[in-house]
Each structure stands twice: as C-alpha cells, then as structure tokens.
Amino acid sequence: MVNETGGWRALTSESPTAGFRLGRDSTALVAVDMQRKSCDRNAERGLSAWLRHAKPEGADAYFDRLERTVIPNVARLLELFRRHRMTVMHFVVGPERGGVDELPPAFRALYTAQGGLDERGLLDTDAPEFEIVEGARPIDGEPVIRKVTYGGFTRTDASEVLRARGIDTIVLVGGTTHVCVEATARGAVDLGFRVAGVEDALIDFDPLMQDAALLTFATTLGRVVSTGRVVEEIETAGGARPASSVTDVR
Amino acid sequence: MHGAFRGIVDVTGGLPECVVRARSTAAMVVDMQVAGAARGYEFGRVSAASAVREEMEYFFQRLECTVIPNLMRLQAACRSVGIPVVHVRLMNSAGDCADANWRYKELGLLVPPGSEGSEFVDGLGPEDGEIVLNKTTSNVFASTNADQVLRVLGIDRLIMGGIVTNNCIESCARGATDLGYQVILLEDGCAAWTANGHQHAMAHLDGNFCTVKTLDTVVSEVQGAYDRDGGDSKAGSPA
Numbered sequence: 045m046v047n048e049t050g051g052w053r054a055l056t057s058e059s060p061t062a063g064f065r066l067g068r069d070s071t072a073l074v075a076v077d078m079q080r081k082s083c084d085r086n087a088e089r090g091l092s093a094w095l096r097h098a099k100p101e102g103a104d105a106y107f108d109r110l111e112r113t114v115i116p117n118v119a120r121l122l123e124l125f126r127r128h129r130m131t132v133m134h135f136v137v138g139p140e141r142g143g144v145d146e147l148p149p150a151f152r153a154l155y156t157a158q159g160g161l162d163e164r165g166l167l168d169t170d171a172p173e174f175e176i177v178e179g180a181r182p183i184d185g186e187p188v189i190r191k192v193t194y195g196g197f198t199r200t201d202a203s204e205v206l207r208a209r210g211i212d213t214i215v216l217v218g219g220t221t222h223v224c225v226e227a228t229a230r231g232a233v234d235l236g237f238r239v240a241g242v243e244d245a246l247i248d249f250d251p252l253m254q255d256a257a258l259l260t261f262a263t264t265l266g267r268v269v270s271t272g273r274v275v276e277e278i279e280t281a282g283g284a285r286p287a288s289s290v291t292d293v294r
Numbered sequence: 295m296h297g298a299f300r301g302i303v304d305v306t307g308g309l310p311e312c313v314v315r316a317r318s319t320a321a322m323v324v325d326m327q328v329a330g331a332a333r334g335y336e337f338g339r340v341s342a343a344s345a346v347r348e349e350m351e352y353f354f355q356r357l358e359c360t361v362i363p364n365l366m367r368l369q370a371a372c373r374s375v376g377i378p379v380v381h382v383r384l385m386n387s388a389g390d391c392a393d394a395n396w397r398y399k400e401l402g403l404l405v406p407p408g409s410e411g412s413e414f415v416d417g418l419g420p421e422d423g424e425i426v427l428n429k430t431t432s433n434v435f436a437s438t439n440a441d442q443v444l445r446v447l448g449i450d451r452l453i454m455g456g457i458v459t460n461n462c463i464e465s466c467a468r469g470a471t472d473l474g475y476q477v478i479l480l481e482d483g484c485a486a487w488t489a490n491g492h493q494h495a496m497a498h499l500d501g502n503f504c505t506v507k508t509l510d511t512v513v514s515e516v517q518g519a520y521d522r523d524g525g526d527s528k529a530g531s532p533a
Contacts, residue, residue, distance in 0.1 A: 099304075148471065149309070149474060149476055193472035194503070195468060198473065230432060230469075231469075233432070234395070256497070266397065
C-alpha cells in the first residue's frame with residue numbers, strides 16, 4: 045500500500061523534500077525509548093514480553109533487527125556525536141513522581157492493557173526494564189528526559205534543554221517509530237526544529253507502520269536518512285568547531 | 295507480517311470507551327478554510343505542482359461530497375444541544391507570515407491574517423460567539439491557547455474532523471491525547487490528499503491516539519447525550 049506511490053525510499057537522499065543538511069554546530073542526536081522493556085528480547089515486562097508471548101513470529105524479526113541493525117547503528121551515531129562533542133539527548137518512558145495518576149488516559153491504557161504489560165513494573169523506574177539497553181546508554185552530562193506521553197515534547201522541558209544548547213536540528217533514532225518517534229517528530233517540527241529520521245536506526249514491531257511513518261517523515265516532517273548518510277554529512281560538514289577546543293558544549 | 299499487526303492498539307488492547315457526553319465534549323473542526331479546502335487556492339496550487347497532482351481530484355471530491363456535508367451535520371447537531379463548536383484554522387499573526395516555522399515556510403503553508411485563504415469554507419464558518427483558534431502549526435495545542443480554553447470549558451473529550459487527515463488532523467489528535475483529552479475522530483469527517491494517506495492515518499490513530507467513528511454514530515451519540523445528560527439550557531431541544 046505504502047509503496048504504490050514509491051514510498052519513502054523514493055524521497056530520501058535523491059529527492060529530499062526538506063532542504064537542509066546536517067551540520068555539527070546545532071544538530072542533536074535524540075534517542076527515543078531505547079529501554080529494555082521494548083529493546084531487550086529477554087525483558088520480563090513491557091513490549092518485549094508482550095511480543096514474545098502474543099506475536100512470537102513477529103518478535104524474532106523485531107529483536108533480530110534491533111540487535112543486528114538498530115542498536116549497532118544507534119551506537120555508531122552515539123560515537124559520532126560524542127566524538128564531535130555534539131549534543132545527545134535520551135527520552136525514556138517513565139513518570140517523574142510515580143503513580144498512574146500522572147498518565148494521560150490514552151497512555152494509561154498502555155499500562156493497564158490486557159496484552160501482558162505490567163502496570164506496576166513499568167511505572168517503577170527502579171525496575172530493570174526501565175534501563176536503557178547496552179549500546180544506547182547515556183554517558184555523564186547527556187540529558188535523559190522522562191515522559192509519560194507518546195510525544196517527547198509534550199509536558200517535558202525537552203525543548204528548553206535543546207534550545208539552551210543551541211540546537212535547531214534533531215536526528216531521531218529509537219522506537220517505536222509509528223508511536224513515540226513520530227509523535228516526538230511532530231512536536232519538534234511544530235516547535236520549529238528541523239527533523240531527520242534515521243531509517244536504519246529506528247525500530248517498529250510493525251514494519252508496515254514503520255514504512256507509513258517514514259513516508260510522513262519524508263513528505264511532511266523533514267527528512268529520512270540512513271546512518272551512513274548522517275555519518276557522511278556530519279563528518280564532511282564545514283565550519284565545524286574542532287572537537288579538541290570545545291570543552292563545554294554539553 | 296503484513297496484516298499481523300494493527301499498530302500499538304494490538305499491545306494496549308485499545309483505549310477506554312469514549313462516547314459523547316453533553317457537558318464535557320466539544321466539536322473541533324480543523325482547517326476547513328479556503329486555503330486548503332477550496333479548489334484553486336494556495337495549498338491546492340502547491341500540491342498541484344507535486345507528484346500527487348492527479349489525486350487532488352480525489353481530495354476535492356471527497357471534501358465536497360462527504361466531508362463538508364458531514365461536518366455541517368455535525369455542527370448543527372452539536373449546536374442544537376449546546377455542545378460547543380470550536381473552529382481551528384491555519385492563520386499567521388504577522389502580515390508577512392514571519393511567524394511561520396521553517397517547515398511551513400518551506401512548504402508554502404502561509405496564510406496572512408485576514409486573507410481570503412483564512413476564510414472558512416461556505417457552510418462551516420463560526421456562528422456568533424463560537425470560538426475560533428488561529429494556529430501556525432500542525433497541532434493546534436502547539437501554537438494556540440486551546441488547552442487553556444478547553445479546560446476552562448470543562449472539556450475532556452473532543453469530536454474531531456477536518457483536514458488533512460495525515461497531517462494536521464493526526465497532529466491535533468496526537469497532541470490532544472498526550473494532553474489527556476479523549477478524541478473521537480470522524481472517519482467520514484476528514485480527508486487526506488490521497489486515499490492511502492487517509493487510511494494510513496486511520497490505522498495509526500484508531501484505538502491508539504483516538505477512537506474512530508462515523509458521523510452517523512456520533513450524531514446519534516450527540517442526541518443521546520442530550521437525552522441522558524441534559525444539554526445547555528439556552529440551546530433548546532435537539533433537532
């Protein structure tokens with residue numbers, strides 16, 4: 045259905061609809077919800093557990109792609125941004141104060157689902173499922189923004205955190221593409237940020253939904269890029285601040 | 295794999311049931327204005343120059359035959375029982391549209407204040423005293439005081455329709471949901487430039503960010519809500 049009109053693949057580097065390149069001075073890497081509950085095939089709660097039990101055939105493909113493609117690409121981009129002393133920000137699903145009252149009704153549904161999600165476990169930010177997976181973990185100084193919404197810019201200070209660092213462009217990685225990533229991208233564009241989605245560093249348990257979301261990125265929200273493309277544009281960006289002379293970018 | 299999933303709704307098991315209530319529901323009609331919904335105006339011209347040129351006929355026919363008549367019925371039903379009708383449109387504050395964000399400038403989605411493009415399409419304009427919100431973003435909550443207005447009115451659920459399904463409608467629905475509103479989206483009260491775009495957005499949204507219903511269902515809920523909850527005393531009896 046998506047590919048009848050060429051899909052997002054026809055709209056990436058060859059004919060971008062949004063005319064911006066990624067520079068080093070004002071671009072941030074933003075990782076969405078790379079937590080064990082959705083990114084670790086052995087997690088006992090959350091999307092991971094639900095997929096294993098309810099959709100075992102889809103779960104294998106999902107975790108294989110995460111482990112072989114998405115997490116390595118996220119790790120590669122983290123290394124790139126850190127080496128150039130660029131901003132890295134992480135979103136995680138989790139309440140600031142705890143308790144189901146903090147959740148909007150639609151999000152509360154996630155926590156009270158019949159599908160095997162454990163409300164108590166997911167609200168517990170000390171639970172192992174809350175942790176960010178190996179390969180995508182934050183390092184000291186990188187902001188980690190908790191959210192209880194799909195969109196990372198709703199009811200958080202993410203926009204202020206990025207503005208304070210001089211960021212006007214965000215590169216999005218993580219998951220779930222058609223849910224929290226797309227909601228975050230829509231919020232970012234409305235706030236005036238330029239947005240690029242990294243197709244091989246984004247994960248969705250439903251490949252069709254990922255394609256549909258990427259089509260929206262390519263046609264409306266900004267750009268779809270590959271990990272390799274991000275590396276190329278950042279490495280060749282002119283006018284960069286030499287990493288060695290920058291001491292306090294974050 | 296295709297067909298195995300319907301989006302995150304599979305995981306959540308769907309949203310809590312959302313039906314119209316007389317005193318806590320508003321109808322929100324999005325971007326039914328000349329600039330985007332009338333043949334030959336700005337956004338139509340932008341899109342006519344793009345790859346979807348041949349499909350614009352689909353869009354305008356759907357608007358004229360389905361969406362506009364249905365939203366007129368929705369507005370009449372809501373007014374008859376005192377459910378507020380909130381009109382949202384894209385309109386800049388600055389005469390030169392300097393207040394548009396980079397993406398809207400790039401796409402040419404600019405509507406100077408008071409311009410012809412800012413006018414509501416025939417039959418869907420506000421009646422005296424109805425709320426009009428002028429936005430400069432896809433999501434109405436990102437560039438207006440919609441949240442404050444709706445909270446003051448005691449609104450916790452929205453009936454939503456308008457254009458474009460996979461752009462402003464989807465952004466408004468997602469924005470409303472994250473702010474805690476329950477959204478009823480009219481399947482036959484919105485349109486996208488392509489049938490695929492509309493269907494994808496419905497798949498994204500239904501059971502996930504909102505509950506998709508038909509106009510007939512919603513109109514009967516509006517009337518049922520009046521009978522059950524009582525309407526606004528100034529509104530008279532339902533039509």
